[in-house]
Amino acid sequence: MASYITLNYLDIALASVLVLIDAGLSIIFGLNIHRSLLVAAIRMAVQLTLIGLVLTALFSLVSPLWTGLAVLAMILLAGQEVMQRQDRRLLGWWSFGLGTGCMMMSSVLVTAFALLTAIRPSPWYDPRYAIPLLGMILGNCMTGIALGLNTLTTSLMLRRSSVEAQLMLGATRWDAAAPVTRDALRSALMPTINSMSATGLVSLPGMMTGQILSGVPPVEAVKYQILVMFLIAGGTGFGAVAAVLGGVYRLTDARHRLRLDRLAAPQAS
Amino acid sequence: MLLRAIADLDPNQGVVSLEGRDRSTIPGPEWRRLVGYVPAEPGWWAETVGEHLGDWTASAAVLTNLGFPDKTKSWPIARLSTGERLRLALVRALIMRPKVLLLDEPTAGLDAASVAAVEAQIATRIRAGLAVLWVTHDPAQAGRIARRQLAVEAGSVREEIGQWPVTSP
Numbered sequence: 325m326a327s328y329i330t331l332n333y334l335d336i337a338l339a340s341v342l343v344l345i346d347a348g349l350s351i352i353f354g355l356n357i358h359r360s361l362l363v364a365a366i367r368m369a370v371q372l373t374l375i376g377l378v379l380t381a382l383f384s385l386v387s388p389l390w391t392g393l394a395v396l397a398m399i400l401l402a403g404q405e406v407m408q409r410q411d412r413r414l415l416g417w418w419s420f421g422l423g424t425g426c427m428m429m430s431s432v433l434v435t436a437f438a439l440l441t442a443i444r445p446s447p448w449y450d451p452r453y454a455i456p457l458l459g460m461i462l463g464n465c466m467t468g469i470a471l472g473l474n475t476l477t478t479s480l481m482l483r484r485s486s487v488e489a490q491l492m493l494g495a496t497r498w499d500a501a502a503p504v505t506r507d508a509l510r511s512a513l514m515p516t517i518n519s520m521s522a523t524g525l526v527s528l529p530g531m532m533t534g535q536i537l538s539g540v541p542p543v544e545a546v547k548y549q550i551l552v553m554f555l556i557a558g559g560t561g562f563g564a565v566a567a568v569l570g571g572v573y574r575l576t577d578a579r580h581r582l583r584l585d586r587l588a589a590p591q592a593s
Numbered sequence: 594m595l596l597r598a599i600a601d602l603d604p605n606q607g608v609v610s611l612e613g614r615d616r617s618t619i620p621g622p623e624w625r626r627l628v629g630y631v632p633a634e635p636g637w638w639a640e641t642v643g644e645h646l647g648d649w650t651a652s653a654a655v656l657t658n659l660g661f662p663d664k665t666k667s668w669p670i671a672r673l674s675t676g677e678r679l680r681l682a683l684v685r686a687l688i689m690r691p692k693v694l695l696l697d698e699p700t701a702g703l704d705a706a707s708v709a710a711v712e713a714q715i716a717t718r719i720r721a722g723l724a725v726l727w728v729t730h731d732p733a734q735a736g737r738i739a740r741r742q743l744a745v746e747a748g749s750v751r752e753e754i755g756q757w758p759v760t761s762p
């Protein structure tokens with residue numbers, strides 16, 4: 325393994341002075357965000373330290389059971405986040421279940437695909453590969469599904485009369501909802517497309533820079549990044565299609581009626 | 594709300610049947626092709642009139658009868674008046690060749706000539722076998738077109754006798 329420079333706690337403390345300067349600026353300009361800035365910085369440090377410890381434990385265990393539990397916890401947290409980002413939630417178990425189920429299906433499928441074909445660690449569930457890979461796919465999938473579902477529910481509300489006009493003329497629920505479905509899928513995939521086209525020019529992806537900092541030759545790091553981008557695109561695509569079609573299914577019924585009564589009132593925020 | 598329920602757009606209780614077939618035995622989309630519904634505020638899903646009227650040759654004749662020129666096809670929906678929207682929604686429903694038509698104030702806000710054209714067009718279809726359930730606030734219109742009148746007052750339904758046979762207008 326190539327060399328990398330270890331940080332000691334003094335180095336980190338020095339960098340944290342930058343956050344304190346930010347907080348000072350907030351006080352000087354009366355922005356009133358220094359409190360939340362400091363709380364966020366402390367949360368970040370504590371959360372990352374904890375996850376560092378958890379990952380150390382997981383990596384030394386290499387146990388399918390514990391890796392699986394960590395994966396499950398990540399997916400459930402992501403599902404919670406998808407639910408939080410909805411202006412109007414589906415009623416009942418669907419609000420959590422739909423996003424979470426679709427993320428679980430697509431991110432686990434795509435991660436397993438990468439582990440079994442491209443990366444092939446031994447054993448294949450080695451958490452040193454499985455967890456970071458799943459994390460990256462899940463994070464993007466989560467954004468896509470949250471955006472897709474939110475676009476679906478808001479446009480169904482706004483364009484209710486146009487969808488029902490097609491239903492009145494005998495269209496099926498899938499045909500009548502097709503324009504809205506397309507919009508929802510487009511907005512779900514837009515961040516992935518934008519990040520693929522901007523990457524390397526405007527931004528250097530975090531994973532790739534991380535590998536370069538730890539001494540991996542840039543060309544090798546780039547190969548990994550390209551693989552990860554494809555996995556993200558695949559995972560987000562599958563997840564968003566499943567979630568949006570699931571949403572259309574839930575917001576219509578077997579008699580091909582539009583069922584906006586299955587949406588909760590808008591979130592007060 | 595009653596018309597929406599008959600067209601099966603909202604969950605509803607009650608039994609509706611058409612020519613002896615119970616509604617629950619007919620899939621939703623097929624039912625709505627048989628039982629057309631033109632709401633008081635029709636919806637639009639594309640940009641021009643033509644995109645909403647699938648079968649252009651079938652709609653052309655009806656459009657002419659209702660006083661629309663040929664170039665209506667390329668009119669943008671956003672520029673239509675309320676009355677034009679109502680009449681175009683009626684055309685859209687008629688070319689589906691339904692057996693029953695549910696109309697919710699189809700002539701609200703139309704000028705006298707357009708009202709007459711709409712009433713005449715529907716009367717022609719009724720002679721050809723169409724059944725119409727027409728909601729109106731205008732007793733004179735009800736008198737002109739109805740074979741059977743039901744008055745809804747304070748939540749109850751009362752039968753009134755139609756003064757005119759349906760073929761009159």
